[in-house]
Amino acid sequence: MKKLCKNINETKDFADKILSLAHKKALKNDKATVVALSGDLGSGKTAMVKILGEKCGVKGRMPSPTFVIEKRYRVKKGLPWEKLIHIDAYRLDKESEIIRLGWNENISNKKNIIFIEWPENVKKIIPQNAIWVTFSHKGETERLIETK
Template identity: 45%
Template sequence: MVSRQNNIYSLEELKKLASGIAKTLEGGEVIALFGDLGSGKTTFTQFLAKALGVKRRVPSPTFVVMRAYDDLNLRDVSLHHYDFYRLDSLEEIRDLGVEEDFKDPKTICVIEWAKKAKELLPEKRIEIYFETVEQGKRKIEVKGHRL
């Protein structure tokens, strides 16, 4: 698995990182996001969705658990944005049908709080670790097969 570390000092740099990753996506990818509350996972996902062509607002799915976006630049590919923060068990996550989404070649899955579902994640995935180093500065490590 390839690994790349990034020091991010601004929202513009985070947007550039998300855009770069979006350019590598074709459908069928699972992007697992790890990091503390407020570390940039939702903001990164918003930038990624915009880079993929989503025109509408991309709010956090914390209370609804999953939001789907079908208006991507990629033909016949959808983005499923999951947030497992409020879920307490692996069974709750499994009941959502995420394993089927993970296998769908026409779906890009982005999962916030992926550590809660690590046992369900496919072996082939992109992992992104967010760490707040100081106010306004983040260390972001990207691990994956296609970087």
């Protein structure tokens, strides 16, 4: 899927498509659902995770985990997951820090949905069946968003 989202509302509509793709994956997956969000600084990765968090019933703010690396939230009932894990690998240059934070446990639990920004920094640990979402900055409020 690919869409030029002209403003944040169009990004919100695209988020529904990502969530339904994730939902389908979760039903046939015995491990966590992993969504890798790739794209330049300010291209909308955190904005997308916040939108998806809201759709998953996360209560309260979802600050960017750039400094803490990982944040965990509870998912509302009725979805395939119990925990939403938001990881920002921007400051990392290898996999060891993420493994230290419990990556192996995180991905072996099918009740987790994991959103990871800057996945290319820790490429080796991203599972084969992850959903990749790529963001490109096209204008002040325009973002080209693609999934594969």
